[in-house]
Amino acid sequence: MRDVRPAVVISDEAGGSYGHPDHRRTHAIVVRALDLAAQEGPGTRGTPLAGVQPVHAAVAVAEDRLRAANASVTEQVRGLGPLGALAQPLLVPGTDLPSLAVPAEGVDLEVDTTSVAPAVLAALRAYRSQVQGSTIPVLDTPLQQRRATDQLTPDQAAIGWYALSNDVAQPILPVVGLVVVRGDAARLRDALAGLPALARPGTDGAAPASPVAAPDVQPLMTPPSAGRIAAVVSCLVLGVLVGVVTTVVHRWRLGDLPLGMLLALVTIGAGALLSRAVTRGAGLLGFAVGAVGAIQAMAFLVAGGDVLVPGDTLGMVWLLGSVLAIGVAAFLPDRWVGRHRDRGAEAARP
Structure with a gap:
């Protein structure tokens, strides 16, 4: 923290996003690191963070957006054949929302990530030990990648899906939501002003729109080991x-x-x-x-x-x-x- 002196630090939220103990611990470590970085004491290295502290933000998603995304994924994966490393049909998401889901008014900033969707998909497919059946349908076509990316918009409910080792399909969202843990939302927006950000989800009170019709592309199967x-x-x-x-x-x-x-x-x-x-x-x-x-x-x-x-x-x-x-x-x-x-x-x- 002292060497980089960041304006914004982003972590999982306190509940670990979906209750994962490692993610909960990561949040606690970040909070403690920010405290220690501002303190002076014997054996500390670097100049303590003085004055304005970094904004600590956590990844979150608006509840309405996540419900719409789950409904979209449920509709798209029903009836698909065996997929993924275990050659099993993907299960549809349940109705209970994980801890990273918060009311729409609780999300301080949403960042449009559709322009980096190919990188997101590549990262998911590189994590073969845990991720299977990952796809963003409009990217799994013969279209040029740039042209396909232009078909993705932040008002889509979900732009694709993936599953972890429990075979439950999870949506790939077109945005990343952030909530301020420490600091204020204005400083967060100022620090991320260069990113394609949205003011806040659901500002007109409407649920995110359903995704546009995608080409009939099946999710890619993780190659068997x-x-x-x-x-x-x-x-x-x-x-x-x-x-x-x-x-x-x-x-x-x-x-x-x-x-x-x-x-x-x-x-x-x-x-x-x-x-x-x-x-x-x-x-x-x-x-x-x-x-x-x-x-x-x-x-x-x-x-x-x-x-x-x-x-x-x-x-x-x-x-x-x-x-x-x-x-x-x-x-x-x-x-x-x-x-x-x-x-x-x-x-x-x-």
Whole structure:
């Protein structure tokens, strides 16, 4: 602080934007740093900040704007296919607003960020460990970037969307709102006078307009990692092995009890659950392709002159039951595979 001597310091708000503990701590550190920068004491370095202190502002968004943005994103992502690193459909935002949402009159300044939208999108896509399915539709077209940027306006509800690791779609807003934590709004506006700023959201009492119709562009999928590809291939191989072994033993009986069939169905269901737990939908699909393919192939193979899956009742039960067991594993609740998906509006925490 003493070396740079900034006019404005921007941080998360006290609630951590959406309750993230690291973001809450960042806010507290900035507040403490501003206090210490103005004090003299033993061991301090640099000249203490004297006179007018920097304005401390926090990122915020007007509640009406965020509700309109969430509604816009909900409308656009419904019905889209699997997206992102986990190949899952994006969930729509919830109705609860995060802590960075404040009444419109509480936002001291909004800065139009549409001119830097390509940089925002590039930054989101560079953060592949946490961000997936990010898109600004008008930029994901063959149009020249400058021309596409001109189609974005600050009165749009949302110019795009992204999701964190909980698969909940979040809007990309055309503006950044700021609220003054320390200092006054006039000094904040003076310090940022060179930026394309708006006086205050909703000055006419109207909600932000819905976005203009965008080209029919699907959100880009985060490229799968080598580890994920290897995991899916492993699930495919596991499916083949399980399909072969269970087909061999499915006709074994203990007296009149079809114990082999029971063990085979349980085994194939457990293998499907394991694959789903490892890589979600992609792993389960790989296992299903391997297992069902192996079972169907062995229905035409012979061993000692006998088919392994004859066309009797037990054989038909196995052919259909194996598919049903995988289907049951696919639709069991997430808690069966150790996953608890948050369908609320809060973003996932790293």
